Amino acid sequence: GAVVSQHPSWVICKSGTSVKIECRSLDFQATTMFWYRQFPKQSLMLMATSNEGSKATYEQGVEKDKFLINHASLTLSTLTVTSAHPEDSSFYICSASGSAQETQYFGPGTRLLVL
């Protein structure tokens, strides 16, 4: 089946630093990748949708200058949390879908803790 990986699986950083999270589709070409944020005991909140080679589409209320998304190839998307603050601490999950765009395959998530 389709496999999506994320790196790193967890990261601790100081306030004010930037953190990059990678999302890779390992055995299929992901025309679309999604970035979600999950708060404890809550559902997934879609942050943005990115298509390979084009700018990401951000959901309302998500700061595009703070959460930089790059989808440079059909197998890699990156999320950079710029100038991270403690309130950015969360579980970030990516997912990817192929040409049919009907089913998403999820990565294992990245837990970010900003001190």
Place this chain on the structure above:
Amino acid sequence: AQSVSQHNHHVILSEAASLELGCNYSYGGTVNLFWYVQYPGQHLQLLLKYFSGDPLVKGIKGFEAEFIKSKFSFNLRKPSVQWSDTAEYFCAVNPGGSYIPTFGRGTSLIVHP
């Protein structure tokens, strides 16, 4: 805006009990429907999905779900749960023609031996 409601936030069952988790959505047109499961410490996995055809969908691990269009529902069922079914369960809905899903807030299932 469309919404997805999962009314059971926490469910606790004994092994071998039957399970039904509710999912209702508000979108009036054609929809694609999904149930995902997130086991402790693991990533979301697709349990089953409905796009068209037979409204009773069989998924992995003995799960099934029934799409009832008139009730805007897609409830998840399993006749006999196991301890290993302890997990978070998420319902998700794509409006027809869109590949961007809306997720319900999830149901936490605990199955005790």
